[in-house]
Amino acid sequence: EVQLVQSGAEVKKPGESLKISCKGSGYSFTTYWIGWVRQMPGKGLEWMGIIYPGDSDTRYSPSFQGQVTISADKSISTAYLQWSSLKASDTAMYYCARKEGAHFAYWGQGTLVTVSS
Amino acid sequence: QSVLTQPPSVSGAPGQRVTISCTGSSSNIGAGYDVHWYQQLPGTAPKLLIYANSNRPSGVPDRFSGSKSGTSASLAITGLQAEDEADYYCQSYDSSLSGSVFGGGTKLTVL
Numbered sequence: 629e630v631q632l633v634q635s636g637a638e639v640k641k642p643g644e645s646l647k648i649s650c651k652g653s654g655y656s657f658t659t660y661w662i663g664w665v666r667q668m669p670g671k672g673l674e675w676m677g678i679i680y681p682g683d684s685d686t687r688y689s690p691s692f693q694g695q696v697t698i699s700a701d702k703s704i705s706t707a708y709l710q711w712s713s714l715k716a717s718d719t720a721m722y723y724c725a726r727k728e729g730a731h732f733a734y735w736g737q738g739t740l741v742t743v744s745s
Numbered sequence: 746q747s748v749l750t751q752p753p754s755v756s757g758a759p760g761q762r763v764t765i766s767c768t769g770s771s772s773n774i775g776a777g778y779d780v781h782w783y784q785q786l787p788g789t790a791p792k793l794l795i796y797a798n799s800n801r802p803s804g805v806p807d808r809f810s811g812s813k814s815g816t817s818a819s820l821a822i823t824g825l826q827a828e829d830e831a832d833y834y835c836q837s838y839d840s841s842l843s844g845s846v847f848g849g850g851t852k853l854t855v856l
Contacts, residue, residue, distance in 0.1 A: 672850040678844075687844060
């Protein structure tokens with residue numbers, strides 16, 4: 629069974645750094661792109677970027693380029709989304725999802741990130 | 746503003762049929778890129794509902810169907826049920842952005 633399990637909720641202060649994770653299981657982690665999607669409170673889905681764990685090829689949405697870093701450690705089947713300096717506007721639910729063709733077939737349960745002073 | 750435009754809300758009575766539109770442009774849907782649909786029940790992660798315009802993943806009832814024409818796509822839900830009350834999102838690829846794009850989402854209310 630394909631599963632994407634994300635790390636738990638985080639509460640951080642503005643300016644702090646953060647790295648959240650997404651662990652894949654039940655399939656060959658290195659052969660599917662993993663994407664990250666943001667959902668701000670009460671808002672819609674926004675595509676942030678994707679990574680191919682096989683060779684760490686990474687693509688970013690122009691809206692998120694330079695704002696976050698996407699990475700992966702294929703030895704432990706885990707993808708990451710990280711911030712070097714959080715802002716209050718980063719408060720959101722973040723989902724990872726496995727890409728099949730052009731769609732996202734499997735989704736993680738989401739990680740809620742709250743940034744507040 | 747989302748690259749793909751959806752109505753903010755639609756509603757229908759149980760048993761009725763509703764449709765949700767997704768309008769794009771010549772750099773995404775109009776360029777021939779497939780459209781996919783997701784259902785997000787309250788407090789849960791999105792779930793794939795329709796892929797490649799009109800294909801249903803295993804386990805999705807045939808009450809859900811998708812179509813695409815020109816620069817637009819549609820999701821149709823027949824025999825509305827209370828459990829269909831959710832947010833629905835379309836998704837495609839945009840060549841000018843070189844990445845995936847989502848519609849703004851449509852809230853379906855079952856009256």
